[in-house]
Amino acid sequence: xxxxxxxxxxxxxxxxxxxxxxxxxxxxxxxxxxxxxxxxxxxxxxxxxxxxxxxxxxxxxxxxxxxxxxxxxxxxxxxxxxxxxxxxxxxxxxxxxxxxxxxxxxxxxxxxxxxxxxxxxxxxxxxxxxxxxxxxxxxxxxxxxxxxxxxxxxxxxxxxxxxxxxxxxxxxxxxxxxxxxxxxxxxxxxxxxxxxxxxxxxxxxxxxxxxxxxxxxxxxxxxxxxxxxxxxxxxxxxxxxxxxxxxxxxxxxxxxxxxxxxxxxxxxxxxxxxxxxxxxxxxxxxxxxxxxxxxxxxxxxxxxxxxxxxxxxxxxxxxxxxxxxxxxxxxxxxxxx
Ligand code: A2P
Numbered sequence: 001x002x003x004x005x006x007x008x009x010x011x012x013x014x015x016x017x018x019x020x021x022x023x024x025x026x027x028x029x030x031x032x033x034x035x036x037x038x039x040x041x042x043x044x045x046x047x048x049x050x051x052x053x054x055x056x057x058x059x060x061x062x063x064x065x066x067x068x069x070x071x072x073x074x075x076x077x078x079x080x081x082x083x084x085x086x087x088x089x090x091x092x093x094x095x096x097x098x099x100x101x102x103x104x105x106x107x108x109x110x111x112x113x114x115x116x117x118x119x120x121x122x123x124x125x126x127x128x129x130x131x132x133x134x135x136x137x138x139x140x141x142x143x144x145x146x147x148x149x150x151x152x153x154x155x156x157x158x159x160x161x162x163x164x165x166x167x168x169x170x171x172x173x174x175x176x177x178x179x180x181x182x183x184x185x186x187x188x189x190x191x192x193x194x195x196x197x198x199x200x201x202x203x204x205x206x207x208x209x210x211x212x213x214x215x216x217x218x219x220x221x222x223x224x225x226x227x228x229x230x231x232x233x234x235x236x237x238x239x240x241x242x243x244x245x246x247x248x249x250x251x252x253x254x255x256x257x258x259x260x261x262x263x264x265x266x267x268x269x270x271x272x273x274x275x276x277x278x279x280x281x282x283x284x285x286x287x288x289x290x291x292x293x294x295x296x297x298x299x300x301x302x303x304x305x306x307x308x309x310x311x312x313x314x315x316x317x318x319x320x321x322x323x324x325x326x327x328x329x330x331x332x333x334x335x336x337x
Contacts, residue, residue: 010075011035018317088124131315237279
């Protein structure tokens, strides 16, 4: 098997460091890794794969002469907007964790359990969806295939790690009684119904990301979706209450079986034994955990789900690395040049 060269942009960040951990676990066929971050971190040594890597400054020429095949980006939307096209112009396939390219019609938005085939349409950039969207669609796709979803109501309870190192630090500071630096209000002992910026329609950008990205990944613009996204004082793991209405009737036990058999889903649903998904038990897991499954008795055919996943893993790093693995297997099988 051919060996590939992979770059990591934002290697010193919350998601960048998780990229390294997931890559180390999954052992891709890689010859060389290159780690990039801002000038602030250039020269920083990072132990990885039994070696010590030196972080290099990201700039317009940093990819030159390295024969890089894939670049995993997680350094914010501004960095991706500027540098992903530069990398792509050098024949590098960018897998971008930021929101910069997700809704671009030339950029596939991929969750490998849901729409891996969209990777085949890439033109140099592949986008990794928003963390909250990823875990939702892993649970919803098998139900859409079986019962045809009409409408979705998302309500999220999102961890501070979703806001990077700065979000994480704000909760630590709050616990110590110090004021926040990242969020507009204290996050400790509080809930903020405000993730990303507010838009003209009164929704936050995070809410609109969930709505638009779900439709794009599922390949169905007819889905009716609304969302409320909330930051809660949890370090790791996003939780979501998802209310779904179907076109078709369903049998509750069969629906549970559909979820139990779905790729990437783990059913944790035994309320009699206080058994349901919770963020503290999903930390450092790659799967999406689903429980509290019950019929929505207010509509003809609807269900309520409680969906929890590690937002930095499946919501970001794991999903990005899984896309890289698929891309490599498409190359190996000759389905992609
Ligand atoms: P650095 O550590 O040098 O600032 P997080 O979301 O956890 O804050 O991480 C953001 C990541 O993006 C870090 O690795 C950070 O590097 C990197 N980053 C931020 N701004 C830039 C930039 N202008 N150029 C390159 N990397 C950047």
